[in-house]
Amino acid sequence: MRAEANHFGTTVTTAALPLLSAFTASELDGTTLAVIGGGSVAALAATISLTDPERRRRLQAEEVGGGDKEVVREYFNNSGFQRWRKIYGETDEVNRVQKDIRLGHSQTVENVLKMLKDEGSLEGVSVCDAGCGTGCLAIPLAKEGAVVYASDISAAMVAEAEKQAKEQLQAGSEKKVVMPKFEVNDLESLNGKYDTVVCLDVLIHYPQSKADGMIAHLASLSENRLLLSFAPKTFYYDLLKRVGELFPGPSKATRAYLHAEADVERALKKVGWKIRKRGLITTQFYFSRLVEAIPA
Template identity: 25%
Template sequence: MAAYAATRDRVEAYFDRTATQTWERLTSDAPVSRIRQTVREGRDAMRALMLSRLPEDMRGARVLDAGCGPGVATAALAARGAQVVAADISPQLVGIARQRLAPKHEGLVQFHVGDMTDASLGRFDFVFAMDSLIYYDRTAIDRVLGDFGARSGGVVFTVAPKTPFLMAFWGMGQLFPRADRSPTMQPHAAKRLARDLPGDLRRIGRVSRGFYISECLEYRP
């Protein structure tokens, strides 16, 4: 799908050429600004919420960490015993995730630089997609969830919810050129997504910390 590929390429350019150091620092213990601290706290809370939807003991389970970034969730999943495929479009971020992975978990993780929907990655018991779909429109999300649903037992993922703050932020973002800035988040209403997908889509919870606002959803085909 052309629209999906175009957005994916913008995301790759942003994370691999513009924001690598920012995200490396944000996902570490290094000091950050007050605004970025709220984003760090929000992401930590969301990751914990998403992980709560998966078994504590994941030995024998195969999990796709879709859009793994610097690998924080990858490490948490491997610590539970899961066989993790950590996929990200950004070679730089995958490199950071690989460097950070504890040696004792190296045998549990397969890193993949490329499209998280690559069919060659095979089937999974679970797909974990934290903030990796927030830049895509509804048509693209339907396509990705349909693909994941056909090859897994369920998907835990996030979207940017349609809150007044995010809608205003999104609206203002349309007024400015985006050549040197991050891709635009696409806010979504969970009910609207549910109408267009087969299977069961349910809201799990929302995390709001300063400039971080994200909603956890669970999809079972």
């Protein structure tokens, strides 16, 4: 086990876990990155080279009559909604992998809030939370006084986010809270202008060819800042993702895509933006690169 400091001044811990045989299939799916001992990488590489995860991805798309966007919408309105509502929530009805992913995602949210507040008070600042899920970021932003527009491709996720917001943002608090505006929308259909746009852990569902356009569109909505988190593409993480695809589990997951930081930076530069801050949030099963971009 080793500890390392990230760019946000916090310390995260990574560890090599036992072989995959230590985990049940229900603990792994295509979007779960399983960490394995370095000595096993070479042995697994040969096995993985014989698999065809792309075939499973094509079959998923055919079943819902579309491409990545349709697969994502279908998944997060059905089995994916039930799974991720538990992960993003506080219930104890999660396995150790899901609990670890919950920890990693919460660390990403905490780092985003810290990054935003480092620039000053969020009182009255307009923020677009693109891909809001169950409101893990939108609700804390509203508590800080931000004017939040939150959207998600999943109607089930949006309904849950609205429910959570009503429960947590009660009237009578010392700070005036503006209830977030929630809508069902995909990234490409978002419009308006905002001081800040945030998109967390969404790009993993789309290939780089689609992500480039999404990044450009999100940048066009922001006046000052764009924060993105994505699963980083390295040889090691790519191998781990492929291992996860060997164990799809009983529920169908979305297709998972890793993105090289250089590709994300290139997409930003193409539309006149540059990366100002970078960070890496890692737990045993969660890996996320977080970048803050501003107009160049």
